[in-house]
Amino acid sequence: MMLKENEKIELKRSTSLLKEAIISIVAILNKHGKGELYFGIDSKGNIRGQQVTEKTLRDISQRIAQNIEPRIFPKIEKVTLEKKDCIKICFKGDDKPYFAFGIAYIRVADEDRKLSPAELRRFILKAEAYSGKWDKNLTEVSVDEINRETFNDFLIKVKEAGRLKIKTESRLSVLNKLELIRHEKLTEAAKFLFTDKHSMEVQAAVFAGKDKVTFLDIKKFNGNLFDLLDRTELYLKERLSWRVVIGRKGMEREEIPEIPIAALREALVNSLIHRDFSNPKGNEIAVFKNRIEIYNPGFFPEGLTPEDFIYGEEHSYLRNPKIAEIFYYTKDVERWASGLKRIYDECTRSKVKVEFRILKTGFVTIFYRKKENKNRLKPEILVKENGKYFYNKNTESSVKSSVKSSGKIVHMISDNPKITIPEMAEALGITTRAVEKQIAKLKREGKIKRIGPDKGGYWKALD
Structure with missing residues (x-):
């Protein structure tokens, strides 16, 4: 068995490095929420072994309990690797940020970096945003404010998707089943999903060139999330260039957009379900001569990059889990943590350059447009x-x-x-x-x- 250190695995030669091990546990928890640590294996992966007794395991457990806040409850066990005794610690936790000896750390590659006061403040803000609690809070909005057309369309889409069994079409029964209502009052998630009783908006504009100096068209969209998704998708479709191909499927005429519609829709869905709903700033769609930008005011998960989701195996990190769950039932979300990869794969197949940028104020997906050609449709x-x-x-x-x-x-x-x-x-x-x-x-x-x-x-x- 050969182990290598990475962002989720830490190796220590012996328990003499227990203090450093505790710091590594905290750094990994703050970055990934779970990980493993081994004693008896050096940093190069060589299994050296060490003496392991019941007292050894108990001492490790006590030191972790005394020096990590908030408390965690790791699994600590003796394991035999290549006929040598070692110690394996499996740990996880969702109550970020974690502190070791009163200091917060973050994992960067296979190193543990101390968070500065400013970084810690940003980390706490982002951790609170991703707590997954706000969209379950109760509002004063009545069930009578629900847009009936949107809700009926939602029921149809859920049945067609087949991801949730609904035995009744009673509005109250469905809302109760989905935990979107209590005492005939809507939760925050339901308010944004099915009503217009909020100030969220999507600003959309078409610009004449490659900057925001001159605009040709500007609009503001208000309404429930499903309505916003449909209207913004239509807005982009009408402003795309299309080319015609005849004969690729027999003699049928096929119209192909310059940017895959599936990728655009996925980016729009992501921008709605991952935005920070406590932020008064609206979502933005900007159509430039050379690119299309889809922006949302929502911090990207601390310590992670878009590449972690495109090339790696990162799990979903939902700021608004109930809203994401509803979009999953309608199949507007295909599966958890797959959005960025699906956008990237769709664009790669169509030879369209796509870029994901983490901004100080939010997150933006950029689709680069191809040069104009005479086959564009009018x-x-x-x-x-x-x-x-x-x-x-x-x-x-x-x-x-x-x-x-x-x-x-x-x-x-x-x-x-x-x-x-x-x-x-x-x-x-x-x-x-x-x-x-x-x-x-x-x-x-x-x-x-x-x-x-x-x-x-x-x-x-x-x-």
């Missing part, structure tokens, strides 16, 4: 072929379309008052739910109306 006119509607594209044009989905919907209704929502969704390349949201907005603005019932009725575009 929506031009609505055409009908074989009974289906779609927008004809000019593949020789490199001019970005300024036609928005809402305008396209009005155009389609004017052309064919009996067009269906599925036909609109197919023509626009978006979901039926996204079309329904656009239609609701157009109705509120007085631009369209429905004449007659859903079946047998028709649309009317208003002047």
